[in-house]
Amino acid sequence: MKMDFNKNNGLIPAIIQDEKTGKVLMLGYMNEESLARTQETGKVTFFSRSRQELWTKGETSGNYLFVRSMAQDCDEDTLLIKVDPVGPVCHTGTDTCFNEINSNANFLFYLESVIDERRKSQSEKSYTASLFKKGINKIAQKVGEEATETIIEALNGSKELLKEETADLLFHLLVLLRAKEVTLAEVLAVLEKRHQ
Numbered sequence: 001m002k003m004d005f006n007k008n009n010g011l012i013p014a015i016i017q018d019e020k021t022g023k024v025l026m027l028g029y030m031n032e033e034s035l036a037r038t039q040e041t042g043k044v045t046f047f048s049r050s051r052q053e054l055w056t057k058g059e060t061s062g063n064y065l066f067v068r069s070m071a072q073d074c075d076e077d078t079l080l081i082k083v084d085p086v087g088p089v090c091h092t093g094t095d096t097c098f099n100e101i102n103s104n105a106n107f108l109f110y111l112e113s114v115i116d117e118r119r120k121s122q123s124e125k126s127y128t129a130s131l132f133k134k135g136i137n138k139i140a141q142k143v144g145e146e147a148t149e150t151i152i153e154a155l156n157g158s159k160e161l162l163k164e165e166t167a168d169l170l171f172h173l174l175v176l177l178r179a180k181e182v183t184l185a186e187v188l189a190v191l192e193k194r195h196q
Helices: 032-041 104-121 127-134 136-156 159-179 184-195
Strands: 012-018 024-030 045-048 053-056 065-072 079-085
Touching: 024 032, 024 045, 024 079, 032 045, 032 053, 032 065, 104 127, 104 159, 104 184, 127 136, 127 159, 136 159, 159 184
Parallel strands: 012 079
Antiparallel strands: 012 024, 045 053, 065 079
């Protein structure tokens, strides 16, 4: 990757984007050395303009940004880095440094991550964790029940109840996908391929 570091005193902006959700997480700056380290380690490393040194995002918090892909812009002076973030990205504890309003589609990815956390925690108080404990047969049964209830509301019910039943169906479908270790991004990739 050939970048033009001459336009901005040896630095280039690097836009960091969540690979799964498409959400812009932060903006940092890189010099040639930090770009090389990023490519070498697979963890995003910036150049701190205030401290005048390299810093790998997550080196103190553990909230690393694992590189999934990198693309340069047409002028070769800006990078777009798609990452798999570990934990919150912003120093304020939020997942993005920008005060953006999440789209509904992004919420599905967020919900997927919450479901996975509940699966791992196995909390006695969590309905989601209880589904995972009951196993794939029970989860699949719940998807079938919710699908049937959605159909019934579509044929005979109100729009409000249809929304409620569809939400239940989507939730239980995400639980089923997580139980089978299939991600929402993988399902969307199938839809995108079919669309093409």
